[in-house]
Amino acid sequence: MSRGFKLPRLSSMPAWFGVLVLEILLIIGMAITQPVFFSASNLSNIVRSSAIPIILGIGMTFTILTAGIDLSVGSVLAFTGILLSGFITHMPRVSAVLLSIVITTIVVGGINGLLIGKLGLNSFVVTLGTLGIFRGIAYLVTNGTTRSMDTGKLINTLGDGNFGPVPGPLLVVIVVAGLSIWALRSTYFGRDVYAVGGNEFAARLAGIFTSRVKMTVYFISALLAALAGIMQVGRLQSAAPTAGAGIELAVVAGVLLGGTRLSGGVGSITGTVIGLLFLQTVQNSLTIQGVSSYWQQVVTGVLLGAAVLFDRFRANYSGRRKSREESNVTKE
Template sequence: MSKLTPQTEFAGPLGLLPTRPRPQSRGQLSLNPKLTLSVVLVLLIVFFTASQPNFLTFDNFLNIARLQAVPLILAVGMTMVVLTGGADLSVGSALALSGVIAGLLYVNGVPAPAVIMLAVLCGILLGLLNGLLIGALGMSFFVVTLGTLAGYRSLALVASDGASIQLGEAPLLLTIGDGSIGILPIPVMLAALVTVFGHLALSGTGWGRKIYAVGSNREAARLAGIRVNRVLVSVYVTSGLLAGLASVIQIGRLTTASPVVGTGIELQVIAAVLLGGTILSGGSGGLGGTVLAVLMLGVLQNGLTLSGTPDFWQGAITGAILIVAVFLDHLQRRRRGLAEN
């Protein structure tokens, strides 16, 4: 039986069976991303509760959850992409373009249910283009998604003439973006459903096992009979689909479709995925840590806003967090390399 990684080995042409990780070497730095994030999250809550009287309120926590619904949905798709050893830098631009298309369709008389479906379809097509270039043609994910980051954003600006599209009266879209069922915001419920389905897909389906296998060792996965190209295409399509869904929530919450919305959100999402313990080289990680990281970043952003921290400082802090996330990713890859040796 040939081993794929210290965590996964093949059992037959397509079957994959998880195995226990190898014992860690003495003197090796051990990091538990979920535990670390949980501790940091608690410390942030304690700090902002002590320093900001309006922080520890039910309404404020609902506000944090609402604002983090879109990043969490995008982070689910990004986690799947990173697990294959890639990254989708165009997710923010796909969010904006899908939203602009949805806004244009709505103001031109297309019914709201059709607008929602077409926005999601637009996201799927944008993800499919990334997937075909990366999976079918074998191009670098960095080059492709960096190019589509600029291209999709430019198309959003061209389609909207660089201006925001006002939705006006759009009851269904407003309900999806800012409505509630009881005390639970609908965007938060949608983000929770996406996360649950994403977790089930990764942990309980053959597709999820193939994603981990491709990220662990593409050549070994190919020799085992897995169609690597199809797996790569599928994760970028999933990322695009979720960007389309997130665009519906975004335009409903803002009541406008803006071509500049989501600028820089890809950095926040990638930082959350890496902080959550998913390794940039692929094959290791999951959605549990991603969810904790999104919540931690949301609490940090909310606390800084309540404290009156200028936006440009918040951007600098986000950049610093991304650097920390990449450093932690480096430590985890180094640890995995030592374990394999």
């Protein structure tokens, strides 16, 4: 039942291509109408504010690629900051940073990874639980107060400062994204991640340790959330139990906008970076236009809806041919 008209080969473009086009149009449009948008300081501001969501988004991409999700990232970010604030007065800063990252990764990654990977519990439920637990601990330890601290140069550079001419957070993003792209593209682990998300049964049958792969992605997500926690402290020169509250919505939105499929098996780090950069650019543009921050949340939600709809459209379009063959593979 062909309709007689041919769309451009939508299915052959990378999923994030459309978002990249929107991002460029948005930048051009804003640069023309609001000169302040295109100032060096504002552009650097966009990059700096995007860094933390992108780092979280990269971890999220790993979990979503395996058909899971990690909702605990915002809480873990706050938890790590609080942990750092405790350690930093007792030891050299580098040790404090490393220790808080290691502890967070082992504890959070361990809980999420064991429950989801090993015991096969639902990732949404498990990480909703850890979201509550680690946010709660952060409040308990600090009694709800924000802890200021002297972060020193290293932490500040990671979160906000410059490393030579390059903004520190940008450097972190480049390193983390680069490593992740390499891991997903060129290692057996990366192939296993896609395989587990694409068809867990087939992956298991092919001899892949599916539970180990799933555990690993939650460790990665915890590790990156911890790193983001350190960056947040560097950015604000303080650790707040409220840090990153609700950020998981924006992160998941950005990851999906970037073309990663919620049901797993399809997606890319490149897409995530572009998706989250786009969300951040939109927010920045709205701020410059004087739109209230409440509206910005509405816009994020609408964009997410639009992205998911678009993805469904793509899937239907490219799936039409497939579905014929599917019914063939079933009985008779």
